[in-house]
Amino acid sequence: MCARRRDAEGTAATRASRRAELLSAIAGVFADRGYAATTVREAAEAAGILGGSLYYHFDSKESMVDEILSTFLGEMWADYEEVLSSGLDAPQTLRALVHSSFRSIEKHRAAVVIYQNESRYLAQAERFQYLTASQERFERTWKGVLEQGVAEGAFRADLNTGLIYRFIRDTVWVAATWYRPDGKFDAEEIARQYLAMVLEGLQAD
Amino acid sequence: MCARRRDAEGTAATRASRRAELLSAIAGVFADRGYAATTVREAAEAAGILGGSLYYHFDSKESMVDEILSTFLGEMWADYEEVLSSGLDAPQTLRALVHSSFRSIEKHRAAVVIYQNESRYLAQAERFQYLTASQERFERTWKGVLEQGVAEGAFRADLNTGLIYRFIRDTVWVAATWYRPDGKFDAEEIARQYLAMVLEGLQAD
Amino acid sequence: MCARRRDAEGTAATRASRRAELLSAIAGVFADRGYAATTVREAAEAAGILGGSLYYHFDSKESMVDEILSTFLGEMWADYEEVLSSGLDAPQTLRALVHSSFRSIEKHRAAVVIYQNESRYLAQAERFQYLTASQERFERTWKGVLEQGVAEGAFRADLNTGLIYRFIRDTVWVAATWYRPDGKFDAEEIARQYLAMVLEGLQAD
Amino acid sequence: MCARRRDAEGTAATRASRRAELLSAIAGVFADRGYAATTVREAAEAAGILGGSLYYHFDSKESMVDEILSTFLGEMWADYEEVLSSGLDAPQTLRALVHSSFRSIEKHRAAVVIYQNESRYLAQAERFQYLTASQERFERTWKGVLEQGVAEGAFRADLNTGLIYRFIRDTVWVAATWYRPDGKFDAEEIARQYLAMVLEGLQAD
DNA sequence: GATGAATGAGCCTTCATTCAT
DNA sequence: CATGAATGAAGGCTCATTCAT
Numbered sequence: 001m002c003a004r005r006r007d008a009e010g011t012a013a014t015r016a017s018r019r020a021e022l023l024s025a026i027a028g029v030f031a032d033r034g035y036a037a038t039t040v041r042e043a044a045e046a047a048g049i050l051g052g053s054l055y056y057h058f059d060s061k062e063s064m065v066d067e068i069l070s071t072f073l074g075e076m077w078a079d080y081e082e083v084l085s086s087g088l089d090a091p092q093t094l095r096a097l098v099h100s101s102f103r104s105i106e107k108h109r110a111a112v113v114i115y116q117n118e119s120r121y122l123a124q125a126e127r128f129q130y131l132t133a134s135q136e137r138f139e140r141t142w143k144g145v146l147e148q149g150v151a152e153g154a155f156r157a158d159l160n161t162g163l164i165y166r167f168i169r170d171t172v173w174v175a176a177t178w179y180r181p182d183g184k185f186d187a188e189e190i191a192r193q194y195l196a197m198v199l200e201g202l203q204a205d
Numbered sequence: 206m207c208a209r210r211r212d213a214e215g216t217a218a219t220r221a222s223r224r225a226e227l228l229s230a231i232a233g234v235f236a237d238r239g240y241a242a243t244t245v246r247e248a249a250e251a252a253g254i255l256g257g258s259l260y261y262h263f264d265s266k267e268s269m270v271d272e273i274l275s276t277f278l279g280e281m282w283a284d285y286e287e288v289l290s291s292g293l294d295a296p297q298t299l300r301a302l303v304h305s306s307f308r309s310i311e312k313h314r315a316a317v318v319i320y321q322n323e324s325r326y327l328a329q330a331e332r333f334q335y336l337t338a339s340q341e342r343f344e345r346t347w348k349g350v351l352e353q354g355v356a357e358g359a360f361r362a363d364l365n366t367g368l369i370y371r372f373i374r375d376t377v378w379v380a381a382t383w384y385r386p387d388g389k390f391d392a393e394e395i396a397r398q399y400l401a402m403v404l405e406g407l408q409a410d
Numbered sequence: 411m412c413a414r415r416r417d418a419e420g421t422a423a424t425r426a427s428r429r430a431e432l433l434s435a436i437a438g439v440f441a442d443r444g445y446a447a448t449t450v451r452e453a454a455e456a457a458g459i460l461g462g463s464l465y466y467h468f469d470s471k472e473s474m475v476d477e478i479l480s481t482f483l484g485e486m487w488a489d490y491e492e493v494l495s496s497g498l499d500a501p502q503t504l505r506a507l508v509h510s511s512f513r514s515i516e517k518h519r520a521a522v523v524i525y526q527n528e529s530r531y532l533a534q535a536e537r538f539q540y541l542t543a544s545q546e547r548f549e550r551t552w553k554g555v556l557e558q559g560v561a562e563g564a565f566r567a568d569l570n571t572g573l574i575y576r577f578i579r580d581t582v583w584v585a586a587t588w589y590r591p592d593g594k595f596d597a598e599e600i601a602r603q604y605l606a607m608v609l610e611g612l613q614a615d
Numbered sequence: 616m617c618a619r620r621r622d623a624e625g626t627a628a629t630r631a632s633r634r635a636e637l638l639s640a641i642a643g644v645f646a647d648r649g650y651a652a653t654t655v656r657e658a659a660e661a662a663g664i665l666g667g668s669l670y671y672h673f674d675s676k677e678s679m680v681d682e683i684l685s686t687f688l689g690e691m692w693a694d695y696e697e698v699l700s701s702g703l704d705a706p707q708t709l710r711a712l713v714h715s716s717f718r719s720i721e722k723h724r725a726a727v728v729i730y731q732n733e734s735r736y737l738a739q740a741e742r743f744q745y746l747t748a749s750q751e752r753f754e755r756t757w758k759g760v761l762e763q764g765v766a767e768g769a770f771r772a773d774l775n776t777g778l779i780y781r782f783i784r785d786t787v788w789v790a791a792t793w794y795r796p797d798g799k800f801d802a803e804e805i806a807r808q809y810l811a812m813v814l815e816g817l818q819a820d
Numbered sequence: 821g822a823t824g825a826a827t828g829a830g831c832c833t834t835c836a837t838t839c840a841t
Numbered sequence: 842c843a844t845g846a847a848t849g850a851a852g853g854c855t856c857a858t859t860c861a862t
Binding site for chain 4: 855856857858859860
Binding site: 033034036037091117120121149153154155156157158159160162163164166167170171174175177178184185190193194196197198199200201202203204 | 238239241242296322325326354358359360361362363364365367368369371372375376379380382383389390395398399401402403404405406407408409
């Protein structure tokens with residue numbers, strides 16, 4: 001059949017899914033080679049089209065990362081919110097957040113890698129102010145949980161929550177760097193082992 | 206004496222110290238803005254000279270990072286070797302390595318950040334093969350300590366050493382990202398708290 | 411038919427002719443100002459586009475000369491081969507080669523000038539090894555003809571063929587330097603006069 | 616002895632000979648690698664000093680070639696003048712000029728090569744107008760000899776003197792390109808063979 | 821006279837972006 | 842929607858030149 005197909009669901013849906021398709025391919029290259037080091041041509045090639053053609057779908061290279069990152073952060077915060085509004089105690093919240101984080105990595109690996117590697121650079125631009133905002137919200141959230149846990153007597157009081165927050169934050173997100181969906185462990189198992197180390201310690205008793 | 210006098214501190218020494226001076230400034234910008242995102246002009250400006258002048262001292266932008274990274278890795282491994290050849294048991298070794306690492310961060314903060322952020326990109330080039338080699342040596346070293354600890358009965362046997370290695374590696378090095386020499390905690394204190402978390406766990410007993 | 415129509419003259423042909431068009435303009439400037447002394451911007455300007463645009467068509471400045479020279483040498487050797495395989499005797503071969511050479515100059519003036527002026531410099535690069543090879547083949551060919559002529563008793567035996575070869579080679583190619591297509595003489599006439607001088611001598615009998 | 620030597624002939628002479636010494640080394644590199652392609656550093660290295668030091672002796676890179684070329688042309692024209700004012704007939708003059716030219720090549724090989732390769736490029740600058748002037752004087756001189764020879768009945772009348780002049784000019788100077796002082800033939804022998812070819816022809820009688 | 825560090829203009833090249841088809 | 846040719850602003854790097862020592 002020759003006529004260009006007009007999807008039953010209509011143009012809008014088709015269009016959105018095409019975007020998602022393109023963005024997925026693009027996020028992959030951005031993650032693998034770095035945002036700055038990836039040329040638009042390469043990104044386009046990964047998506048199966050030519051450089052110029054990407055500009056039919058996106059305004060600029062920047063708007064590509066933008067959409068990748070904001071989509072990821074949107075979903076991540078939605079998941080986090082669900083956890084935080086469930087009325088769990090501090091240790092349960094911490095466990096749930098860690099699990100949620102590793103699940104995010106599983107689902108948005110490329111986006112997390114980009115977030116991890118390019119945030120600081122991108123955050124210089126006005127447009128990416130939301131990255132800084134997210135960062136701060138992240139810090140408030142986690143420190144809140146840790147402090148609450150200390151207050152509840154569930155977590156040790158002799159450690160600095162600011163420091164511990166940083167350790168946890170880093171380990172969790174950097175995991176995206178080495179996580180492979182086809183590896184030995186799935187997200188749940190990684191989360192479990194991570195929590196065992198962080199909560200109970202490495203030491204044999 | 207007839208020959209034109211070469212100062213006792215000598216050309217060689219002067220030159221080397223000038224290099225170190227430049228490199229220190231350059232490492233700072235590379236760490237802050239990213240290697241790829243930093244222009245040679247910017248790096249030079251940070252060193253107080255003009256873009257072209259850097260090429261009197263270095264062959265290329267690449268050779269600048271090269272020197273920054275290899276110097277850092279050289280010193281780091283020298284310190285690691287000292288620890289590893291001291292005949293300590295596994296938990297002591299782990300503690301000593303963590304302390305050594307945070308001390309490295311204190312001394313070579315910029316280099317560590319660069320190492321963290323640019324390694325994967327740089328490692329594509331033949332010239333930076335030593336980064337991959339260092340990475341592998343790092344993995345062997347750490348996994349060795351962890352496995353020995355499990356064998357000695359000092360560490361829990363129910364956790365995967367490969368996973369734990371990664372968690373530790375990431376947290377330690379990523380710390381360079383947020384570490385500020387003038388911050389609340391010095392390297393020793395950070396190492397102590399980190400070890401407390403990792404070895405004894407966050408949970409109050 | 412569904413596929414977007416690719417004109418019969420086709421993309422390939424269009425592209426090739428565009429290349430040839432650009433190359434012709436570029437060869438002109440390279441010949442006039444020298445390869446090293448010509449900037450890419452100037453070359454582009456001569457082709458009616460901007461500096462950067464040339465890189466859509468060519469990999470590098472070097473690959474531009476490369477294509478110019480190898481195209482010329484390819485055609486020149488094809489013509490030479492035709493002469494050499496015609497079974498002519500030495501004097502006839504010499505005459506035919508000279509005519510062929512001047513015809514080459516007429517057709518590829520710019521390329522010949524470039525060949526003449528830049529060969530030694532370019533030949534330093536691996537990529538231009540074929541220039542040296544061509545040079546050697548050239549020497550073998552011409553000395554062969556001269557020696558055969560001497561053996562046949564057609565040429566004087568008291569002159570050194572190596573020297574004579576060089577005189578002939580130089581004069582022929584350097585002619586590209588002053589040859590103007592709109593000048594008083596065409597390639598055939600120049601060849602005729604040149605042969606008269608070289609074969610019969612300047613001296614009135 | 617330590618004190619810097621003050622030559623008996625005094626500073627001026629010493630200075631001049633030092634210049635000549637430097638210039639000779641510089642001319643060598645310019646000839647071998649091309650004027651544009653040779654860096655001042657390389658030229659200086661060939662002279663055994665550092666780049667900056669050359670500027671004590673010369674104003675600029677340009678003034679180095681300038682001095683090389685004008686010195687050569689000065690001597691060459693002096694020799695030519697001697698020939699031209701000797702009252703020889705045309706064939707004898709031609710012979711003498713060719714011999715003089717090959718002797719110039721023998722003595723100023725590097726300068727001749729530079730003259731040959733860079734003239735056209737350099738002549739663009741006001742400062743090198745004398746190259747064009749020399750060229751024109753050269754043409755007048757040679758065409759004069761040829762025309763006189765034709766008038767005297769010594770040279771064939773059926774050849775265009777303009778063309779013949781060019782052939783001779785080119786061959787003679789390009790010889791500098793391949794002439795090696797330690798080669799099989801010296802300047803006199805090369806001149807003899809060249810004249811044999813050009814005057815009597817290649818053809819066996 | 822010579823050194824070596826620095827300058828700054830300019831070169832080749834890359835690449836995000838545009839736009840006619 | 843996609844193509845491919847072109848744009849133009851940098852970017853890394855080179856190099857003639859200067860100058861304090």
